[in-house]
Amino acid sequence: MGAAMAASTSNNPLFLGLLLTAVIMVVLNRRTDAPWARAVGAYLTLALIVIIFRVALMALLGGRRDGVVLFTLPEIPLPAWAAGIRFGGPVTANALLAAGYDGLRLASLMVCIGAANTLANPRQALKSVPAALNQLSVAVIIALALAPQLVESLLRIRRARRLRGGAGTGWRAVKAVLVPVLEDALDRSMRLAAAMESRGYGRAVDSRGQAWPTSLLLILSLCGLVFSTYALLSMPELGRLPWAILGASVVGVMAGLHLAGRSHRSTRYRPHRWRPNDTILVALGVGAAALAFWLQQDHYAVMNPRTTPLQWPQLHGAMLLAVAMLALPAFITPPPATRTTAHRKKAAR
Amino acid sequence: MITFDDVTISYTESAPVLRNASFTIREGDLCVVVGRTGSGKSTMLGAINGLVPHFTGGHLSGEVRVDGRSTRHHRPRDMADVVGYVGQDPITGFVTDVVEDEVAYGMEQLGIPPTAMRKRVEETLDLMGIAELRRRPLMALSGGQQQRVAIASVLAAQPRVVVLDEPTSALDPTAAQDVLSAITTLVHEVGLTVVLAEHRLERVMHAADSMLWLTGDGRAELGDPRDVLAVASVVPPLADLAHSLGWGRVPLSVREARREVAELGLVPQVTPPTTPTPGPVAAWVEKLTVRYGSTVALDEVSLSFHSGQVTALMGRNGAGKSTLLWAMQGAISGRGRVEVDGMDPRKTKPAEVRTHIALVPQTPGDLLYLPTVAEECEQADRESEAPAGSTRALLDELGLALDPHANPRDLSEGQRLGLVLAIQLVANPRVLLLDEPTRGLDYSMKHQLTGILQRLATQGTCILVSTHDVEFAAASSTRTVVLGDGEVVADGPTREVCTSSPAFSPQVAKVFFPHPVLTTADLTDAGLGVARG
Numbered sequence: 069m070g071a072a073m074a075a076s077t078s079n080n081p082l083f084l085g086l087l088l089t090a091v092i093m094v095v096l097n098r099r100t101d102a103p104w105a106r107a108v109g110a111y112l113t114l115a116l117i118v119i120i121f122r123v124a125l126m127a128l129l130g131g132r133r134d135g136v137v138l139f140t141l142p143e144i145p146l147p148a149w150a151a152g153i154r155f156g157g158p159v160t161a162n163a164l165l166a167a168g169y170d171g172l173r174l175a176s177l178m179v180c181i182g183a184a185n186t187l188a189n190p191r192q193a194l195k196s197v198p199a200a201l202n203q204l205s206v207a208v209i210i211a212l213a214l215a216p217q218l219v220e221s222l223l224r225i226r227r228a229r230r231l232r233g234g235a236g237t238g239w240r241a242v243k244a245v246l247v248p249v250l251e252d253a254l255d256r257s258m259r260l261a262a263a264m265e266s267r268g269y270g271r272a273v274d275s276r277g278q279a280w281p282t283s284l285l286l287i288l289s290l291c292g293l294v295f296s297t298y299a300l301l302s303m304p305e306l307g308r309l310p311w312a313i314l315g316a317s318v319v320g321v322m323a324g325l326h327l328a329g330r331s332h333r334s335t336r337y338r339p340h341r342w343r344p345n346d347t348i349l350v351a352l353g354v355g356a357a358a359l360a361f362w363l364q365q366d367h368y369a370v371m372n373p374r375t376t377p378l379q380w381p382q383l384h385g386a387m388l389l390a391v392a393m394l395a396l397p398a399f400i401t402p403p404p405a406t407r408t409t410a411h412r413k414k415a416a417r
Numbered sequence: 418m419i420t421f422d423d424v425t426i427s428y429t430e431s432a433p434v435l436r437n438a439s440f441t442i443r444e445g446d447l448c449v450v451v452g453r454t455g456s457g458k459s460t461m462l463g464a465i466n467g468l469v470p471h472f473t474g475g476h477l478s479g480e481v482r483v484d485g486r487s488t489r490h491h492r493p494r495d496m497a498d499v500v501g502y503v504g505q506d507p508i509t510g511f512v513t514d515v516v517e518d519e520v521a522y523g524m525e526q527l528g529i530p531p532t533a534m535r536k537r538v539e540e541t542l543d544l545m546g547i548a549e550l551r552r553r554p555l556m557a558l559s560g561g562q563q564q565r566v567a568i569a570s571v572l573a574a575q576p577r578v579v580v581l582d583e584p585t586s587a588l589d590p591t592a593a594q595d596v597l598s599a600i601t602t603l604v605h606e607v608g609l610t611v612v613l614a615e616h617r618l619e620r621v622m623h624a625a626d627s628m629l630w631l632t633g634d635g636r637a638e639l640g641d642p643r644d645v646l647a648v649a650s651v652v653p654p655l656a657d658l659a660h661s662l663g664w665g666r667v668p669l670s671v672r673e674a675r676r677e678v679a680e681l682g683l684v685p686q687v688t689p690p691t692t693p694t695p696g697p698v699a700a701w702v703e704k705l706t707v708r709y710g711s712t713v714a715l716d717e718v719s720l721s722f723h724s725g726q727v728t729a730l731m732g733r734n735g736a737g738k739s740t741l742l743w744a745m746q747g748a749i750s751g752r753g754r755v756e757v758d759g760m761d762p763r764k765t766k767p768a769e770v771r772t773h774i775a776l777v778p779q780t781p782g783d784l785l786y787l788p789t790v791a792e793e794c795e796q797a798d799r800e801s802e803a804p805a806g807s808t809r810a811l812l813d814e815l816g817l818a819l820d821p822h823a824n825p826r827d828l829s830e831g832q833r834l835g836l837v838l839a840i841q842l843v844a845n846p847r848v849l850l851l852d853e854p855t856r857g858l859d860y861s862m863k864h865q866l867t868g869i870l871q872r873l874a875t876q877g878t879c880i881l882v883s884t885h886d887v888e889f890a891a892a893s894s895t896r897t898v899v900l901g902d903g904e905v906v907a908d909g910p911t912r913e914v915c916t917s918s919p920a921f922s923p924q925v926a927k928v929f930f931p932h933p934v935l936t937t938a939d940l941t942d943a944g945l946g947v948a949r950g
Contacts (some may be wrong), residue, residue, distance in 0.1 A: 176660065217509075228462050230748050230781035231776050233768035233800050247786040251826065256509045262473075267571065268497030268526040337521030337534050354510030404631075 089391075115175035122171030126163055216256060221252040282327045289320025352393045359390040418610045419446040419465055419578060421637070426469060433461045434636030435555050437479070440626065442612060444577075447604045449642065451632035451651045454859045457739070458614040458737055459505070461631060462580050466500035467493040474826070484577050498527055501571025501579045506587070507798040508555070508561045516558075516566050517542075517551045519717050523574040537573050544607075546600055560734050561592025565599055571602070579603060581613035585620055586856055589734045589885045590920060592618050599626075616859055618653035618923050619888065622646070623670035626829075652860050653712055654888050654924045657937045658898035674928040685932045685940060695723035698775065700745060700757040700848045707751035707903075710860060714759055714795070715739040715751065716903040722881055727874050729890035730883040730910060731921060732900035738883040739779065741900070742850045746776045747879075758847045771801065774848040775841035781834050781891050787826035790836060791821035801844040811839045813890070818826050830857035831865075836901060842868040849873065851882045867893040891915050891923040891935050911935070 092239050225248045229241075264270075299310035427433035434457035442448045446508035450458050463469035467488035470477045481488045481660050484499050493502075501523075504510045512517045520541055522535045522742060534553055542548040545565045550558065555566065571579060584595035585602070589872055601624050603609045612629075615621050622628075628642040630649045638645060646656045653673055659667045662683075668674035671742055701721035715737045722728055730738050743749045747762025751825045755761055758773040765773075778784070786795045794808035801807075812819060816836040819828065825836060842849070855863055863886075870880055870893050885891050890911060894946040897914040899907040899921065907914050912935055915921050934940060 108796055172886055208448070224780070225783045227743070227748050228778050228780075230747065230767045231778065232797075233771045233844075244786045246489055247782050251782075259506065259509040260512070262468055263502075263504055265472055266468055266493045266497060266500070266502040267512075267523040268492055268574065269512075270496045270526070337518065337525055337531065337538070 101128050111179055118175045118178065119168065119171035123164055123167045124176070126167035214253060214260075217256055222249050225249055225252075225359065282324055283321055285327070286324035288328050289317045289324060292317030292320065356390040356393045359393070418442055418446075418484060419612065420480075420482045420663045421464075422480045422482065423674035424466060424477065424481060424774065425635075426457070426475060426477050427782065428475040428615065429770065433635050434465075435630060435631075435637060438637040439479075440629065440637060440639040442610065442629075442639070444610050445604065445608050446610055446613045446626040447601070447624055448610070448639075449618070449625040450612060450629045450631065451618060451631055451645070451649055452614075453650060454831060454857065454862065455933075456631040456633040458631060459582055461637070462612065462614055464488065464580050466496045466502045466578050467491060469685075470501065481530075493527075497523065497576070497788065498574055499567075499577055500654075501573055501574060501576040502579045503564075503567045503579070504584045507567035510567060511555050511672060512561075514554055514556070515551075516553055516555060519566060519570045520573050521700040523570055537575070541569045541573045542601070542838060544572070557731075560588050561595045564596045565587065565683055566591075568596075568599060568603075575796065576609070578610045580850075581611065583616065585613055589732075590620075590887065593617075597621060597624065600893045607746065615628045616652065616857065617644075617886065617888075619655065621678075622655075625669065626891075627937065640670055643801050647831065650861075654704050654937065655928075656750055658925055658928065658940075660674060661937050661940060671924055671927045674751060678928060684931055685934050693725075696725040696877060696879075699724040700881075701755075702741070702745060703754040705741075705751055705753035705755060706881075707737075707744055707749055712814060713743065713903050716902075717753070718903070718905055720905065720908070722848070724877050725874050726896055727870050727880045727882065727894040728896045728898060729894035730881060730898050730900065731885070731890060732906070735887075736900040737903040738900055739852055740903075742776060742883060743883065745848075745850060746770065746774055768800070771841075771844040771846065773846055774850065775844060775846040776850040777834065777837050778840055779852045779855060783835070784837050785825040788824055789821065790819050790823050790825055791823055793836065793840065794821070797840040797843050803843050808839050808843045811843055812836065815839060816865065831862040834866075836857070842873075846878075848881070851880070853883060853885070853886055855886045863889050863892075887915065887921055888936075890921075891926070892938070897921075 105391075222245070223247055228248075232278060296310040296314035296317060301312070421435075421438050421440050424435055424438045427432050428434045435809045436521075450461060460473075460475075463473060464477065464481050465483060465488075467481070469475060471488070471492050477488075483496065484620050486496060488496065488498060500890060511519055512522050513941045517538060520538050521534055524537065529537070542551055542912075545563065545568060547565050547569060550562060550566070557561065558566065558790065562684075568579070568581070570582075579600075579906070583599070584596055588596065592645075600611055602606050604611050604624075604626075606854075613621065620778065622642055625642045627639060628645040628649075630638045630645050632638065633652070638821070643666040646653070646669075647659070651658070655669070655671075656667045658674065668677055698721045701719075703719045705715055705719070706717055718741065720741075730741065732738055740749060744751050745755060745757060745762065746937075747755070747765065747767075750763050753889040755763060757770075758772060760769075762774060785793055785798060792814070795805065796801075798805050812835065815835055815838065817832060817839070819832055819836060825833060828836065828938065838851075854866060858866065867889070872880070874880055882890070894911045897907070897909065897911040898905060901912060908916075912933065915923060915935060916926050916930070916933065917929065922930075924938060925937055925939075928934075
């Protein structure tokens with residue numbers, strides 16, 4: 069996540085390229101053999117598509133027409149209501165480069181988020197969510213469970229379409245696949261809900277008693293949070309006041325969540341223990357993001373190389389440091405207990 | 418333990434599922450709920466933990482009490498520590514993705530302290546014999562394992578009652594045996610009360626302490642299984658045997674029946690009917706190999722199927738039965754040769770393949786997408802370029818008078834199967850494949866399906882049915898192919914294959930072993946061919 073924040077601040081292709089390499093290295097070194105861990109390829113493909121799409125769009129629609137012209141596409145005149153948009157026309161190297169940088173930034177962001185997803189079991193992550201947000205996390209769990217099943221039933225039904233000749237085009241064909249798939253999904257979610265209900269889901273919530281004061285506290289704190297953020301960003305004349313409100317609101321939200329969590333009597337099976345290693349990891353991520361922010365503030369030109377006139381992007385020492393910090397987890401974290409290592413341990417005994 | 422007190426359950430605009438039902442299931446009983454499809458077995462099971470009416474809607478009058486707790490005042494979630502409920506398809510009820518977490522989930526909801534929870538998870542895993550699966554993803558388990566995990570996950574909350582809705586319907590005979598032995602352990606060792614519904618009674622009736630028969634018109638009759646089966650409209654093979662021999666009480670196991678036969682000194686006088694010579698080859702595969710990634714689903718399988726012959730395809734879950742059917746239809750490519758009715762289905766357009774070979778998939782509903790039966794029929798006519806009304810006529814011919822305005826989704830399992838069968842048959846294929854057609858069918862529907870298949874076979878259709886149901890295979894087919902690990906393990910006349918090993922033997926054959934009796938029909942065909950010796 070730290071990497072994602074660092075990536076969002078920069079346009080520099082060299083920095084982003086290094087950052088991506090670091091992230092991918094960590095992923096390849098530390099992923100498990102679980103199904104969600106095999107999705108790295110998909111995220112990379114998606115990132116590549118984003119870059120290509122961004123560049124192609126820039127070439128087609130343009131926006132900036134200055135600088136070195138590479139080639140000229142035939143221009144299609146658009147009606148008057150679309151004034152300001154040009155279709156085709158000259159394509160400049162500067163524009164393409166700018167688009168490429170922009171696309172690369174978006175792509176790195178996606179790869180970073182994808183990497184986080186690959187390394188952490190989403191359900192495991194949801195276990196760390198405060199008890200008060202239990203309802204929300206369960207909704208996410210159900211969505212996660214249904215997604216792969218939806219894909220499976222889609223494949224099954226498309227195969228079944230073949231049995232009826234696979235005929236039909238357009239809306240009819242879509243309907244023929246969509247109706248059974250949705251029917252299936254609805255059916256499954258109803259059954260899942262019934263199973264959860266009969267296994268006692270939600271009985272731990274004690275909705276009587278102190279529920280409304282807690283809700284009031286939460287709502288007030290959230291309002292405070294919104295107001296103070298707004299004030300901080302756009303009302304400098306208020307001085308220190310917004311900071312005070314912000315602090316109070318954060319305390320209020322924490323207290324509210326804690327109170328709401330107390331009325332929850334459900335427990336956790338084998339909760340994830342916080343180890344020193346985890347602290348180091350978080351520090352590394354935050355550090356890298358902080359470094360990137362600092363660079364953004366003080367060395368804006370290095371982080372966002374200009375595309376007019378064309379110039380070779382530069383590297384800064386601090387960038388290398390940030391990348392090194394992000395690559396470090398590949399070596400300091402314990403390797404995941406994959407099935408193969410477990411077997412080896414057994415064999416050694 | 419479980420008391421129904423003058424219970425009436427009704428959904429809007431239909432006759433009540435249960436009417437003024439009053440009965441008490443004793444503590445420590447294994448109670449089997451029987452009834453025809455649609456007689457309200459699932460509704461009755463849901464009423465035990467309050468899913469009906471709290472979750473499903475509908476109206477319930479009277480009172481259901483479990484261990485003194487009334488479902489009127491307790492929601493299903495409040496009953497979770499008394500009643501454990503396992504739904505029909507365990508995989509749709511899984512909340513987490515790893516065995517261990519799934520077992521712990523129920524306890525997390527009950528707020529059991531982590532140390533106690535840890536201990537109980539271990540105990541439950543051992544009790545169900547799934548300790549070695551603890552870190553495995555749920556999706557990677559076999560059907561029998563999944564079912565045992567589902568039972569373990571409700572057991573961990575230490576309920577007094579376990580309710581199971583068709584726990585073995587999707588399983589092959591061996592996996593079903595695993596699950597059933599786990600259930601009997603619960604009854605005998607742990608002293609739980611178990612209520613379960615099952616279509617294939619022959620699998621569970623020997624373990625039943627009591628039986629609840631839902632007559633379909635709202636009555637519910639609880640009693641000793643031997644007495645209930647003697648009058649019930651649900652007729653498992655041994656009951657069929659008892660009826661035809663005029664026994665007043667139905668033997669619950671093969672052992673009981675053999676003793677009865679020995680005591681009466683019955684010696685069946687049966688000359689096995691000669692198998693009719695099969696027609697010309699309608700479809701064949703040669704050295705067919707299909708792989709999914711690194712697993713080999715079919716390994717150089719060579720088989721040929723004749724017209725006018727019903728072939729049963731049996732074998733464990735994952736033995737390659739479905740793969741063979743789909744490969745013959747052409748939807749799965751693979752190495753080797755496939756020829757159906759003179760063409761290779763993999764290289765022919767799907768629309769043309771239909772006119773040669775038809776497949777009814779495991780979930781027939783996948784093929785249906787239109788709002789009414791009539792529209793589905795018209796669509797099928799168009800797809801097969803048949804004159805308007807032919808599908809409709811075919812439906813009637815199959816003996817299924819479906820309401821043309823009904824939504825296919827609202828049909829019963831058997832009616833939906835019939836509709837899809839008609840849709841597929843209207844293209845007039847020479848080869849018909851059916852994948853697990855008997856799932857969810859009761860005995861009389863299976864009997865009807867057997868009749869339909871035999872009629873089609875006499876008209877010259879080549880039929881291949883994959884099934885776990887030994888009794889159905891014995892009754893409907895003349896040839897049986899057993900697959901194991903993607904290879905052909907046995908291939909021969911059903912009579913020989915089914916009597917040569919106990920796993921594939923129908924119950925009546927086991928009763929009269931070593932006499933070559935396969936089904937009760939054999940006895941009656943020979944004109945009450947039983948001599949008292």
